[in-house]
Amino acid sequence: MPLSLAALAKGDRLEPVGIDLTDEWVRGYINAVEDQAIVGMGACAPPMSLAALAIRALLAQSPLPAGSIHVAQELSFLRPVAIGERLYTHAEILSRGDRQAWVMMGVRLCVRDSAGDLVMDGRATITFPLDPERGD
Amino acid sequence: MIHDATDVISVGQSLPELSRKITQDTINRYAEASGDHNPLHVDPAYAATMQFGGPIAHGMLVLAYLSETLTGAFGEQWLKSGRLKARFRGAARPGDTVTISGKVTKVEGGRVTCDMAARNQEGEVLITADAQVTA
Numbered sequence: 001m002p003l004s005l006a007a008l009a010k011g012d013r014l015e016p017v018g019i020d021l022t023d024e025w026v027r028g029y030i031n032a033v034e035d036q037a038i039v040g041m042g043a044c045a046p047p048m049s050l051a052a053l054a055i056r057a058l059l060a061q062s063p064l065p066a067g068s069i070h071v072a073q074e075l076s077f078l079r080p081v082a083i084g085e086r087l088y089t090h091a092e093i094l095s096r097g098d099r100q101a102w103v104m105m106g107v108r109l110c111v112r113d114s115a116g117d118l119v120m121d122g123r124a125t126i127t128f129p130l131d132p133e134r135g136d
Numbered sequence: 137m138i139h140d141a142t143d144v145i146s147v148g149q150s151l152p153e154l155s156r157k158i159t160q161d162t163i164n165r166y167a168e169a170s171g172d173h174n175p176l177h178v179d180p181a182y183a184a185t186m187q188f189g190g191p192i193a194h195g196m197l198v199l200a201y202l203s204e205t206l207t208g209a210f211g212e213q214w215l216k217s218g219r220l221k222a223r224f225r226g227a228a229r230p231g232d233t234v235t236i237s238g239k240v241t242k243v244e245g246g247r248v249t250c251d252m253a254a255r256n257q258e259g260e261v262l263i264t265a266d267a268q269v270t271a
Contacts, residue, residue: 025169028165028168028169029169031165032162032165032166032168032169032197033166033169033197033200033201033204034156034162035200035204035207036204036208037204037205037207037208038204038207040211041207041211041212041215044215046200046203046204046207047203047207047214047215047218048196048199048200048203048204049169051196052169052170052196052200055170055171055172055196056169056170056171056172059170059171059172060171064172064174066174066175066176066182067174067176067186068174068176069176069224070194070195070196070224071223071224072221072222072223072224073195073196073199073220073221073222073224074219074220074221074222075218075219075220075222076218076219076220077214077215077216077217077218077219078216078217079215079216080212080215080216081215
């Protein structure tokens with residue numbers, strides 16, 4: 001059973017996940033966000049889709065506690081990514097602070113290509129209710 | 137697009153605005169694409185018991201609109217050199233119309249900096265962001 005994000009500590013790293021950037025998934029993403037600007041960019045994926053992929057991989061390994069709120073997001077896009085590329089998502093807990101009934105957590109999410117080069121880097125700041133039974 | 141090889145970008149220049157209507161279906165489709173099925177977004181009964189009083193859109197969905205605005209303004213340069221620092225300040229809800237606006241605040245050393253914002257139809261700020269791109 002996946003370990004909740006609430007159970008993770010600063011320095012914890014999740015296993016990298018290899019994902020093929022399929023045409024089907026990219027079309028589903030574009031449909032979801034109604035991105036019209038990417039249409040003129042050839043067979044490239046919207047840059048925010050890389051962040052969505054990284055989040056998808058993170059949540060599959062470590063679900064968000066119910067009631068989580070996304071507070072802030074930093075992102076860097078390093079090159080256009082073509083549909084069909086094989087990508088690898090990485091996640092690391094950069095910071096964790098427990099205050100009264102809430103946890104504030106910083107998570108690095110990055111995406112690398114098959115050569116190991118960064119194509120997207122980012123930091124998400126989220127907050128969620130502190131669960132006294134965290135880790136169960 | 138506000139910039140191609142022949143354009144000069146100037147401080148104070150506004151980016152073309154972009155508006156999107158948020159529906160629960162929009163939110164559900166984004167949940168499917170992102171794998172983020174946080175009940176705050178997709179479970180109206182649960183969301184009604186939480187601080188927002190009802191379901192809200194993913195912050196990353198609204199941020200995607202902001203990124204689309206920058207793709208439209210800067211083209212491939214956004215895809216290969218874009219940087220965003222965003223704070224989520226308010227929630228978009230089903231029925232809201234979100235409008236993305238931006239303005240160039242700095243042009244230096246080949247880097248363009250823009251102040252970006254997402255607002256709902258009441259003018260309430262949902263996201264503020266600093267965007268940078270090599271142009």
